[in-house]
Amino acid sequence: MQKLVEQNWDYTKHAKFYEYRPNYAPKSIDMLLCLAKGANQNALRVADIGAGTGNLSIMLLERGCKVVAVEPNDAMREIGIDRTKGQDIEWIRATGLESGLENESFDWLTFGSSFNVMDRNLALKEAYRVLKKGAYFSCMWNHRDLNDAVQKEAEAIITHFVPSYERGVRREEQRSFIEKHKExxxxxxxxxxxxxxxxxxxxxxxxxxxxxxxxxxxxTNEGKKLFEAICEEFKKKLPSEFKIKYTTRSWSAKKQ
Incomplete structure (x- = not known):
């Protein structure tokens, strides 16, 4: 079976831990759905690109959308299929750059924490191809509040072991990138x-x-040892339970 996961982004070993991550803020999804819907009174057909284990797809289904979930990683997709059995969703084994979806056939296209793991230039071109004229794409992430006392401590622990630690594109604002593709x-x-x-x-x-x-x-043994060392410090310095402040951030833009 052909391996479709993008280079350096194989989530096979990480898939089963996704249930421990928070989902997106519900009101944010409500507002994005309102934006995507406009005057359309019918159920939206949504392409959820990089659907993972189905976190965002499930929120879209709960809001009456018809979802096509595109996920290249077998382990992630299998969990998502199991979580969405019997619902109005189709799962496709493909990447966000070559989705195989039909031209101009979707009312909305979403990237839930996935826009950063692919070539964004090619991803936008693929989104443009599959969306109807005037339809929106949305990319979104959940970000921890790094000014929170517990998260500051967690970050200090991580950077103690990994001084060069960075979060990459997922923490960047996306407006300037999208503006380069106004066409x-x-x-x-x-x-x-x-x-x-x-x-x-x-x-x-x-x-x-x-x-x-x-x-x-x-x-790798080296990677496991590093992560175990970080976790030991977490156990020493973080409380046994706490509230984490997150911010759901999203950027949407309309197909020209």
Whole structure:
């Protein structure tokens, strides 16, 4: 079977830990749906690109959307298929750059924490191809509040072990990038919403195992030892339970 996951972004070992991550702020999804819907009174047909284990897809289904979930990683997709059995969703094994979806056939296209793991230039061209004229694409992420006392401590622990630690494109604003492609998408809408997520320290550590980064590879002994050292410090310095402040941030733009 052909391996479709993009180079350096194989989430096979991380898939089972996604349940420990918070989903997007519900009101944010409501507002984005309102934007995408416009005057359309019918159920929206949505392409959820990089659908993972179905977190965003499930929120879209709950809001009456017809979803086509595109996910190249077999482990992630299998969990998503199991979570959405019997619902109005089709799962496709493909990438966000070559989705195989039909031209101009979708009312909305979403990237839930996935826009940063692919070539964004090619991803926008593919989004333009599959969306109807005047339809929106949206990319979104959940960001921890790094000014929160607990998160400051967690960041200090990580940077102690990994001084060069960076979060990459997912933490960057996307407007300037989208504006470079005005021939494809314009009328940019930015939305953010804060929310709090109660987490035990044990589940917080499990959630970190869903994170794919270049600093600790859990498939290697070196990576495992580094992650275990970080977790030991978490256990020493973080409370056993706490609330984490997150912000759902999204950028949307309309097909020209």
């Amino acid at each position: 494809l998408f314009d009328t940019i809408v930015y939305l953010e919403e804060d929310f709090y997520f109660h987490q035990s320290l044990q589940n917080y550590i499990l959630a970190w195992q869903s994170v794919k980064n270049p600093y600790w590879d859990l498939d």
